[in-house]
């Protein structure tokens with residue numbers, strides 16, 4: 001199971017975390033990965049200074065925007081299943 005955490009703290013919310021979560025949910029569904037990806041929201045991952053929404057995949061950190069979420073998914077999620 002891949003552990004995917006998306007920050008929904010205030011700073012990341014303002015940067016579009018809701019939109020990113022929606023995109024990720026759709027991508028997980030479209031790729032049939034509901035049983036393989038465990039996505040959860042977290043209140044502030046402690047990396048507010050980064051230039052994007054804080055996301056972690058199995059403990060590895062990323063900063064996402066709505067524009068790069070699909071590319072992130074293809075590389076970091078599809079690349080791990």
Ligand code: FES
Nearest residue numbers: 007009012047048
């Ligand atoms: S609010 Fe997202 S890292 Fe702090």
